[in-house]
Amino acid sequence: MKNLILSILILIPVWALAQVEPIDSTSIAEVVAEPEIVAVDDAVIDTVDYLTMKNPIRASLYSAILPGMGQIYNKKWWKAPLVWGILGTGVGFIVHYNNQHKEFRGYYLDKLYGYELENPTLNNMSIEQLANIQDDRKRSRDYAIALTALAYVLNILDATVDAHLFGIKKDPDLSVKPSVIQNYKTSDMAMGFGVKYSF
Template identity: 55%
Template sequence: MKIKSLFLGLMITSSVSFAQVKTDSLFIVDKVINDSIATKSALTEKSPIRASLYSAILPGAGQLYNKKWWKAPIALGLVGTGTGFTIYYNNLYKKYRKAYIAVREGTPNEFTGILTAQQLAVIQDDYKRKRDYSVALTALVYLLNIVDATVDAHLFSIRNDPEMTFKPTVLQDEMTLEPVLGLAFNFKF
């Protein structure tokens, strides 16, 4: 019986001690400060993964996400222009390839009597090379678009840090005493 009453007493005291809520003023102030810091950091940081995915889906969308409005039309225009050149050169390559095959088989086409098979082969190879270069450059611009969005997202919180500034200043040259444009880096801690 003594063991049962001791066990019951321990259960009651432990449940009462777990049920108490800490209402200390320091606890409340600490919670408010931590919540405000978490909210501030969530508002000033950008997700690099999200920025790179946006740019991968639509070139320039990652730049819009990072609030670099002026970069978005440049990225979209470069990728679009590269795609346009690729399509243009591919169509010309197909046209001259078809004409080359027709001349080799002896069937009449629009270049019969104007260009020889050897000339058509050279023209066809030239357009194929231009198409391949266009594809490579377009792929490079597309990847640079994604890398740019990712790096901007990583550096977003640093760029908006008021304690670290990087701005142009006018300095005086020690030899000629003329004003010279320079860069100043200020760091407050």
């Protein structure tokens, strides 16, 4: 399991660096010269602000090295404590279940070799019951490791996507917001999402 986690942690930055496209000097000159402009019914809207764009590779590497730093780099300050809390909770569960696994492993081995246990409740348990408890704690620890690794990967993915979308200005004519919808047959109210586009 340790080798799998180590392999994943090594391959994520390599995968992120493999996504770099070669840049030629003419495309850089075009990007610096003028931002992309879209004309819509006599109104000119800048869709991308190249001066405030964030580098997705840098954001993903920041999050890979220190979780939450990619979110701070993208100026999404409120996401960093969430990342720290989720990963800290995952690490806490890993440590807790690992300690319980070691403790019940010791009880199991003591019972297997015929020693008396100090706790009368544990002393009355059979060897199979102690083995099942030990296996349950190990399984819980492994699930906690997998979920914490998933949260770590999602942290990197979130920082990368935020960096890609950072410079895009939001169109005020397009909005998606929650709304209350009434069923015309039964007059019941329900929550839903409404999409609004102004011309």
